[in-house]
Amino acid sequence: MTSPSQATVAEKAAPAAEGKTPAGLSPRQLMWRRFRRDRAGVISAGVVLFFFAVALLAPLISSLYGKDPYTTYGLDRPELLDPLTGYPMKPNGGVDGEFWFGIEPKLGRDVLMQLVYGIRTSLLIGLAATVLSTLTGIVIGVLAGYMGGRTDYFLGRLIDLLLSFPQQLFFVAFMPVVTALFVSPQKETPTYFRVTALVVVLWLLGWMQLARLLRGQVLSLREREFVEAAKVTGASPWRIVRKELLPNLGTPILVQATLMLPNFVTAEAALSFLGVGVVEPTPDWGRMFAKGANFYEGDITYMFFPGIAMVVFVVAFNLLGDSVRDAMDPKTTR
Amino acid sequence: MTTMTLNHRRRARTVAVALAAGALALAGCSSGGGSDPKESKEPKMESQDITLGTTADSTGPAKDLPGAKKGGTVTVLQRDAFEHLDPGQIYVSDELIMQTLYNRTLTNYRIDDKTGKVKLVGDLATDTGKSSDGGRTWTYTLKDGLKFEDGSPITSKDVRHAIERLYAPFETNGPTYLQQWLSGDGQKYRKALPDGPYKGKHLPKTVLDTPDDKTVIFHFDQPRAEVPFAVAMPNIGAVPPEKDTKEKYDKAPLASGPYKIRNFKPGKGIQFVKNTHWDPKTDSIRHQYADTFDVSFGHQWVDSTRRLQAAKGGDRNGMTFTNPVDPSQISAVLKNKEAMARSLTETQPYVDVVSINTDRVKDKKVREAIAWAFPSGQYLQQFGGPKAGEIGGGLVGPTLKGYDASFDPFQKRKYPGGNAKKARQLLKEAGKDGYELVYGYGNGDAHQDASLVVERALERAGFKVQKKEIDQTTYYTQIGKVDNKYDLYRSSWGADWPSASTVVPPLYDGKNVYNDSANYSHLDVPWINKDIARVEKLSDLNKATTEWIKLSEKIFTDEVPAVPTFYNRLFTLWGPGLGGVKYHAVYGAVDPTAVFVK
Numbered sequence: 001m002t003s004p005s006q007a008t009v010a011e012k013a014a015p016a017a018e019g020k021t022p023a024g025l026s027p028r029q030l031m032w033r034r035f036r037r038d039r040a041g042v043i044s045a046g047v048v049l050f051f052f053a054v055a056l057l058a059p060l061i062s063s064l065y066g067k068d069p070y071t072t073y074g075l076d077r078p079e080l081l082d083p084l085t086g087y088p089m090k091p092n093g094g095v096d097g098e099f100w101f102g103i104e105p106k107l108g109r110d111v112l113m114q115l116v117y118g119i120r121t122s123l124l125i126g127l128a129a130t131v132l133s134t135l136t137g138i139v140i141g142v143l144a145g146y147m148g149g150r151t152d153y154f155l156g157r158l159i160d161l162l163l164s165f166p167q168q169l170f171f172v173a174f175m176p177v178v179t180a181l182f183v184s185p186q187k188e189t190p191t192y193f194r195v196t197a198l199v200v201v202l203w204l205l206g207w208m209q210l211a212r213l214l215r216g217q218v219l220s221l222r223e224r225e226f227v228e229a230a231k232v233t234g235a236s237p238w239r240i241v242r243k244e245l246l247p248n249l250g251t252p253i254l255v256q257a258t259l260m261l262p263n264f265v266t267a268e269a270a271l272s273f274l275g276v277g278v279v280e281p282t283p284d285w286g287r288m289f290a291k292g293a294n295f296y297e298g299d300i301t302y303m304f305f306p307g308i309a310m311v312v313f314v315v316a317f318n319l320l321g322d323s324v325r326d327a328m329d330p331k332t333t334r
Numbered sequence: 335m336t337t338m339t340l341n342h343r344r345r346a347r348t349v350a351v352a353l354a355a356g357a358l359a360l361a362g363c364s365s366g367g368g369s370d371p372k373e374s375k376e377p378k379m380e381s382q383d384i385t386l387g388t389t390a391d392s393t394g395p396a397k398d399l400p401g402a403k404k405g406g407t408v409t410v411l412q413r414d415a416f417e418h419l420d421p422g423q424i425y426v427s428d429e430l431i432m433q434t435l436y437n438r439t440l441t442n443y444r445i446d447d448k449t450g451k452v453k454l455v456g457d458l459a460t461d462t463g464k465s466s467d468g469g470r471t472w473t474y475t476l477k478d479g480l481k482f483e484d485g486s487p488i489t490s491k492d493v494r495h496a497i498e499r500l501y502a503p504f505e506t507n508g509p510t511y512l513q514q515w516l517s518g519d520g521q522k523y524r525k526a527l528p529d530g531p532y533k534g535k536h537l538p539k540t541v542l543d544t545p546d547d548k549t550v551i552f553h554f555d556q557p558r559a560e561v562p563f564a565v566a567m568p569n570i571g572a573v574p575p576e577k578d579t580k581e582k583y584d585k586a587p588l589a590s591g592p593y594k595i596r597n598f599k600p601g602k603g604i605q606f607v608k609n610t611h612w613d614p615k616t617d618s619i620r621h622q623y624a625d626t627f628d629v630s631f632g633h634q635w636v637d638s639t640r641r642l643q644a645a646k647g648g649d650r651n652g653m654t655f656t657n658p659v660d661p662s663q664i665s666a667v668l669k670n671k672e673a674m675a676r677s678l679t680e681t682q683p684y685v686d687v688v689s690i691n692t693d694r695v696k697d698k699k700v701r702e703a704i705a706w707a708f709p710s711g712q713y714l715q716q717f718g719g720p721k722a723g724e725i726g727g728g729l730v731g732p733t734l735k736g737y738d739a740s741f742d743p744f745q746k747r748k749y750p751g752g753n754a755k756k757a758r759q760l761l762k763e764a765g766k767d768g769y770e771l772v773y774g775y776g777n778g779d780a781h782q783d784a785s786l787v788v789e790r791a792l793e794r795a796g797f798k799v800q801k802k803e804i805d806q807t808t809y810y811t812q813i814g815k816v817d818n819k820y821d822l823y824r825s826s827w828g829a830d831w832p833s834a835s836t837v838v839p840p841l842y843d844g845k846n847v848y849n850d851s852a853n854y855s856h857l858d859v860p861w862i863n864k865d866i867a868r869v870e871k872l873s874d875l876n877k878a879t880t881e882w883i884k885l886s887e888k889i890f891t892d893e894v895p896a897v898p899t900f901y902n903r904l905f906t907l908w909g910p911g912l913g914g915v916k917y918h919a920v921y922g923a924v925d926p927t928a929v930f931v932k
Contacts, residue, residue: 280782
């Protein structure tokens with residue numbers, strides 16, 4: 001997903017654009033203007049915003065719609081599910097005026113609510129992992145690039161080591177161990193604990209690409225005249241990093257972060273699909289696929305809604321990432 | 335016997351999320367449910383009336399099936415690999431049915447080809463046994479012309495050796511009824527012959543006597559009415575002393591039945607080919623129609639259902655011993671008239687219960703509240719609904735003699751979602767509102783869904799539920815620990831023969847509270863222990879069976895050690911190229927002994 005080769009050119013472009021600034025427009029305003037002209041970018045930004053709005057407003061949607069994601073409507077009202085097979089009685093997965101996206105086979109919960117709350121869970125986890133990974137990536141990448149020498153060497157090997165870890169396998173092996181360590185055998189594993197563990201693992205194994213990319217950028221930036229000038233005037237390393245380097249790294253960071261988020265969301269979904277992520281009764285996007293894969297022969301409609309939603313989400317986010325890069329860095333050729 | 339069906343509906347999920355999402359381009363619409371009730375004939379609630387056959391019933395050959403042909407290969411698809419081939423080590427359902435192909439025992443079950451009625455007849459023996467001395471002594475006479483696969487004759491010495499080797503320390507998995515009746519309870523019997531027969535020692539003649547080549551006599555210290563059934567277990571057969579390779583016998587046992595083992599590849603598969611030294615005239619139970627049974631393991635239920643339903647190529651002659659139709663495909667199979675014509679739905683001897691750990695939940699009122707609140711119907715729905723089982727009213731299943739279909743003290747059939755009101759009231763009376771329960775469950779799909787249903791129902795009744803998932807592969811070890819930290823957990827138990835004597839003592843006798851024992855409720859109540867000992871002494875089989883049922887009902891209403899959830903059912907398919915497929919009601923599996931290729 002990441003495209004480091006394209007992003008590395010960014011540093012050349014940023015100062016160049018600065019030079020040609022027409023009067024009255026800052027580079028940011030220019031970027032905004034370019035972005036607005038990109039129709040695909042605007043549409044995908046709208047879609048992404050819509051997903052975030054749905055996730056944020058899930059409780060409101062639930063109260064307006066009058067259903068919640070936990071009640072087993074199908075079991076409580078036997079006329080909704082076929083007692084013999086457990087599939088909805090009505091065609092198309094039980095879609096009707098009352099259950100807009102139908103009901104879940106066997107347990108009989110509302111699919112729309114499951115999806116809305118599932119998106120909420122997945123986006124929350126994905127967003128948290130993205131923020132943490134981006135911050136870690138920046139710190140370690142800039143540190144390695146700027147300090148060079150032994151620090152760079154050791155950080156580089158650490159990145160190599162972590163890159164070689166298979167994320168999903170690691171999580172599958174890691175989860176029972178930490179559960180045994182922190183959760184009493186008398187108590188249920190709390191949901192916040194699972195979510196935290198998921199975020200931590202996604203974070204620990206997710207920051208390396210960004211760090212490596214930034215290290216390369218910093219490595220070439222620190223040899224440039226403006227950095228040397230700053231050094232000569234006696235600026236502290238902290239000031240150099242903050243005022244000279246970081247402003248030039250904005251573009252790759254933003255682009256990488258927008259590409260990272262859908263990656264984390266799909267990774268989280270994949271873990272739940274495998275049955276090691278978030279467990280019942282917490283609604284989860286990925287687990288809906290796992291269930292859909294079991295039900296598809298009798299009720300393909302169930303898979304339809306989370307599937308379409310996921311495809312739209314991932315495509316929109318990737319298009320948005322592309323558009324952001326185009327806007328910030330118009331010289332890049334794709 | 336225990337089932338291997340713990341990892342119930344677990345299946346391989348190799349499709350990646352991206353793939354699954356991508357495949358949606360193909361997604362269309364799905365039709366609704368409302369399956370035609372005519373398509374789903376449920377087995378009648380009829381308890382098994384197993385009769386003891388006469389000498390004539392035990393005399394071979396078995397009556398030929400109309401239209402049966404010789405030759406051909408039958409493909410058998412199984413999920414779990416067979417671990418044991420040594421008849422002394424076999425105790426799980428798929429191996430029990432498999433051994434009927436190559437292993438003969440003193441008595442055995444004859445399944446009627448047409449009606450499926452079960453009759454206990456002599457197999458190696460000429461009849462089901464003659465008792466004397468008020469049921470303390472049982473005499474068996476071997477048939478003429480019995481041979482092992484190497485052509486050597488089967489004598490009473492071989493039967494004695496087969497029984498005595500069960501005392502050896504390496505024989506740990508098989509049933510222990512006969513050994514315990516002969517030489518003492520629990521594991522005490524092993525002291526009678528600590529090394530088995532391998533160091534030249536034998537059981538005394540006052541216990542097991544073989545006066546000549548054809549006669550085997552058992553002497554017990556109290557009347558034992560159910561000996562004919564106990565000697566039908568796979569480990570009471572014949573093993574020649576000179577061919578006994580001890581532990582290695584588990585990989586290559588000597589066949590006495592119509593088929594012998596070829597090509598056993600542990601974890602992969604096994605083939606059974608014709609045993610030319612088997613004489614049909616000595617066998618009233620088995621046929622030898624097909625040339626080969628080719629069994630392969632590792633077929634998830636989804637896989638075997640799909641293959642048997644499509645019946646392409648070699649699967650035309652395919653069958654399975656114990657793989658049911660996968661719950662996700664039940665509706666597809668029900669709509670397929672052609673496939674339904676080659677399917678069966680039968681009640682199995684297995685009863686699924688949720689045991690209550692009486693060491694932790696000491697208050698009987700609380701246990702009663704759990705029993706009232708438990709949503710058995712909704713729970714069963716998660717495992718496949720009426721095709722996977724029927725809601726259970728009592729602790730013993732409908733396959734047992736004397737089973738009372740109307741017995742349902744906690745009205746599980748009337749309230750499929752549990753009676754929360756009644757439970758709440760009981761909990762209030764006990765002053766335990768908000769009582770916290772730890773519910774342990776195997777971490778498979780269906781179990782996870784079922785845990786939601788259980789949690790909702792119990793919380794409606796005023797309990798607080800802590801759900802703990804347990805790794806599937808070690809599930810029975812975890813819940814088998816006497817000091818486990820769970821209050822509620824599921825287990826399944828099937829009667830070894832259709833009498834509650836193989837259910838009540840192992841599950842509810844205080845003697846059996848130890849690690850890995852089936853008494854998962856840790857029930858140790860003096861009046862129950864005493865009553866079990868009393869009924870065990872009854873010499874009249876019919877009287878004993880009804881007494882066992884009565885006792886099981888009393889244990890349930892008076893002590894509530896477990897909540898019965900459902901009586902298992904087997905819904906399975908076979909290929910259109912096969913004939914003679916029938917259901918083995920005692921083992922709860924598909925009987926291969928009369929199967930032929932059309």
